[in-house]
Amino acid sequence: MNITINDKDFEPFIEHHLIEKRTRLIGIQINLEYEKRVPVFIGVLNGSFMFMADLMKEVNVSCETTFVKLASYHGGTASSGNITEELSIAMNIKNRDIIIVEDIIDTGRTLSFLLEKIKALEPASIKIATLLLKPDALTFDVGEIDYVGFEIANDFVVGYGLDYDGLGRNLKDIYRLYVG
Ligand SMILES: O=P(O)(O)OC[C@H]1O[C@H](OP(=O)(O)OP(=O)(O)O)[C@H](O)[C@@H]1O
Numbered sequence: 784m785n786i787t788i789n790d791k792d793f794e795p796f797i798e799h800h801l802i803e804k805r806t807r808l809i810g811i812q813i814n815l816e817y818e819k820r821v822p823v824f825i826g827v828l829n830g831s832f833m834f835m836a837d838l839m840k841e842v843n844v845s846c847e848t849t850f851v852k853l854a855s856y857h858g859g860t861a862s863s864g865n866i867t868e869e870l871s872i873a874m875n876i877k878n879r880d881i882i883i884v885e886d887i888i889d890t891g892r893t894l895s896f897l898l899e900k901i902k903a904l905e906p907a908s909i910k911i912a913t914l915l916l917k918p919d920a921l922t923f924d925v926g927e928i929d930y931v932g933f934e935i936a937n938d939f940v941v942g943y944g945l946d947y948d949g950l951g952r953n954l955k956d957i958y959r960l961y962v963g
């Protein structure tokens with residue numbers, strides 16, 4: 784069933800059970816690859832909070848978690864172009880194995896900004912986990928994206944952490960903009 788958020792309609796796109804299934808598989812992959820390490824998961828607020836929470840429940844290697852808050856999209860469905868760091872990484876990550884957790888990689892602007900910041904802190908390694916990836920929208924160089932939930936077309940999506948005008952983050956499923 785379609786939903787309305789403020790002035791826009793959205794149609795069902797990715798159901799929660801499919802998100803769960805993909806998240807479980809990414810967790811299994813991480814468990815295998817980090818068996819003998821203690822990675823630090825860095826969730827990118829706000830959007831990643833749901834994926835981060837569900838992914839962490841699938842990870843059974845010893846690990847730490849922290850968050851960073853960046854913002855590039857304000858009040859709408861288009862990028863403002865500017866990135867601000869509203870909350871910086873509150874731990875020493877030198878020589879640590881980092882896994883960045885994103886809800887979505889669209890143009891890659893946010894991630895390329897964050898990668899520069901994190902590299903400067905001299906971690907041992909950096910990998911990237913994102914629930915959604917828009918390959919056709921990617922214009923910034925972000926290197927390899929190691930764990931991808933779903934590759935999607937260049938449509939605006941909401942739900943499961945992702946917002947439209949601050950709303951819709953609490954939706955269990957993911958919806959996409961309905962164009963009629
Ligand atoms: O690849 P990009 O084009 O940079 O887009 C992806 C970013 O946009 C969203 O964050 P946003 O800045 O909207 O903040 P939010 O997580 O608080 O919603 C999303 O959570 C990613 O971090």
Ligand SMILES: Nc1nc2[nH]cnc2c(=O)[nH]1
Pocket residue numbers: 856887888889890938939940941945946947
């Ligand atoms: N909510 C939302 N935020 C985004 N940030 C970058 N792309 C998107 C998108 O499709 N939806």
